[in-house]
Amino acid sequence: MDLGSDNLKTPLHGWHTSHGATMAPFRGWEMPLWYPSGAVAEHLAVIEGCGMFDTSHMSVISLIGPGSFDLLQSCFTRDLDSWRQRNGGPPRSGRAAFGAFLNDLGHVIDDAVVFFLALDTYLVVVNAGKGEEVCSHLAACKGSHVFELDDLTGKIGKIDLQGPNSARILAKVLHEPERALLPMSYFSFKGHFDEDSPLADVFLKNGAAVLVSRTGYTGEFGFELFVRSAMLGDTWELILAAGKEFGLIPCGLAARDSLRAGAVLPLSGQDIGSWPFINHPWPHALPFNEDGTGFTKDFLGDVVLGKRNSAEHTQAFAGYDPRKVSVHDPAVVLGPDGTDLGIVLTCVADMAIGRVGNRIYSVVSPDKPDGFKAKGLSCGFVRVRHRLPLGQVVELKDKRRKIRVEIVEDIRPDRTALRPMSLMIERRGVGSDERDS
Amino acid sequence: MKEIHELHFPETVRYAHDHEWARQENDIVVVGISDYAQDQLGDITFVELPQEGDFFEKGEEFGTLESVKAVSEVFMPVAGEIVAINGELGESPRLVNEDPYGAGWLIKVRPTNATDLENLMSANEYEDMLRGLE
Numbered sequence: 001m002d003l004g005s006d007n008l009k010t011p012l013h014g015w016h017t018s019h020g021a022t023m024a025p026f027r028g029w030e031m032p033l034w035y036p037s038g039a040v041a042e043h044l045a046v047i048e049g050c051g052m053f054d055t056s057h058m059s060v061i062s063l064i065g066p067g068s069f070d071l072l073q074s075c076f077t078r079d080l081d082s083w084r085q086r087n088g089g090p091p092r093s094g095r096a097a098f099g100a101f102l103n104d105l106g107h108v109i110d111d112a113v114v115f116f117l118a119l120d121t122y123l124v125v126v127n128a129g130k131g132e133e134v135c136s137h138l139a140a141c142k143g144s145h146v147f148e149l150d151d152l153t154g155k156i157g158k159i160d161l162q163g164p165n166s167a168r169i170l171a172k173v174l175h176e177p178e179r180a181l182l183p184m185s186y187f188s189f190k191g192h193f194d195e196d197s198p199l200a201d202v203f204l205k206n207g208a209a210v211l212v213s214r215t216g217y218t219g220e221f222g223f224e225l226f227v228r229s230a231m232l233g234d235t236w237e238l239i240l241a242a243g244k245e246f247g248l249i250p251c252g253l254a255a256r257d258s259l260r261a262g263a264v265l266p267l268s269g270q271d272i273g274s275w276p277f278i279n280h281p282w283p284h285a286l287p288f289n290e291d292g293t294g295f296t297k298d299f300l301g302d303v304v305l306g307k308r309n310s311a312e313h314t315q316a317f318a319g320y321d322p323r324k325v326s327v328h329d330p331a332v333v334l335g336p337d338g339t340d341l342g343i344v345l346t347c348v349a350d351m352a353i354g355r356v357g358n359r360i361y362s363v364v365s366p367d368k369p370d371g372f373k374a375k376g377l378s379c380g381f382v383r384v385r386h387r388l389p390l391g392q393v394v395e396l397k398d399k400r401r402k403i404r405v406e407i408v409e410d411i412r413p414d415r416t417a418l419r420p421m422s423l424m425i426e427r428r429g430v431g432s433d434e435r436d437s
Numbered sequence: 438m439k440e441i442h443e444l445h446f447p448e449t450v451r452y453a454h455d456h457e458w459a460r461q462e463n464d465i466v467v468v469g470i471s472d473y474a475q476d477q478l479g480d481i482t483f484v485e486l487p488q489e490g491d492f493f494e495k496g497e498e499f500g501t502l503e504s505v506k507a508v509s510e511v512f513m514p515v516a517g518e519i520v521a522i523n524g525e526l527g528e529s530p531r532l533v534n535e536d537p538y539g540a541g542w543l544i545k546v547r548p549t550n551a552t553d554l555e556n557l558m559s560a561n562e563y564e565d566m567l568r569g570l571e
Contacts, residue, residue, distance in 0.1 A: 020438070020439070021438075022438040022479065023438070033479070033506070034479055034480075034505070038479060038480040038531075038534070039479055039480050039505040039506075040480040040482065040505065040531070041480075254479065254505050254506065258505065321483060322482040322483045322503060323483055323485075323503055323508075324503065324508060326507070326508065348505075349482050349483075349503070349505065351480075351482060351505075373528075376482050376483070400501075400508060401508075
């Protein structure tokens, strides 16, 4: 297959191809779709055990300077004042937030996770191929803010270690693992990838300084690990070897896509994009006040609040079997009488779930019926002109077929992303009696 | 993805341009997809097959294979009547990946034209065609 010669390659590209990965172009990068174990096994590994992803194609931007906080407050969709201490003290570092950068119409330039490293020091992680555009956008928003931007893409290697066994694996390869991991709550992080940084206080056993973040894009418990590019290959091998006893396998973009869709997480450019960032399943990415009537700050794109009565609605759906429609056709949403309600944004199959009666169970649901076998369900997002009630059944239609799906609030049950760290270090296997906290 | 030399193309079946294979068993032709096709598609997650008794022309679409990547049509390598479908694939669609020439067969056909099978490619001819696709 000719993937073209102009696609970028991560430092692990040779590892992927020599281990039999099926490669494909993705937003300017040549990345693994799946390895010989197959995308279904990779998807299940992250839910039942652990999987690791090379995500070095993501763009990493350093934002430093006295105007950084005010810049983010003026153009990021999260109110970072919420990081301030209750006693009014300065914001606490080591926190991360998911949000988006919008243009003045309230359309999405890209979604992002902002990491608060230290006073006036932030890391902004955006999607593959988006670093330049987001840097330009931030520079255009400069105003009187004083800051420096540095696109670190290509200099930083990133590994996502995801799944209920990921803390136990990481503990094997970290120096002082308990000090590093035990107090770490969801969307917090420690350390730095540059060993010369005063923030670098977490190290791997191969000597690499690492930024360990309790974040990810699968809906499952796990970490994103940032290291210098030069240490990526060695770190990948170190973790893979440590994870062998826990069933760790490398995973590709196909599993990443099906895991995130089942976890109701958006893909930028597909589920969020050049339309108003409102009326979607991610209200936590906007700075709503307590009663949801307004925003707690002014920011570029906050006009979306005024559009919420007229803008379209993005909603999640789950099908009744794994059959999909192709969103590239494009696929449309049809009501009971055949009326055109909108379009399909994402349609993939989550192979870890299935229906019994009116309920969706996962392979790890503690209360799954005896003999339950997950046959997989199509799932994803639709964008419709009027909000559809939960439970409504609609048809998705592409050039080939129609499939029936249900509008839902959530898709894959019993996800592990929010489980307390203490449970995930001490116990083996998937917890059988805890729900997301 | 495997290199072509890593794939298996038994000489006991004949091959179509669309990557189906066909094998004579008495007066019936068994049909499936090649090792190359299953490797390209990735994990098969759902198989849609016709009804027994349906008739199809050679080259006509008789079903679809749903993989994690896409939905792919499968086409009749020979014309004829469907006399059996592989019911195991409902529970275990991955058999198509694991054993494409054996337990992963798709349909059995009573052919209407004996020469259809002869006109398909030998293993060597099919492998040459695949090398031309590289």
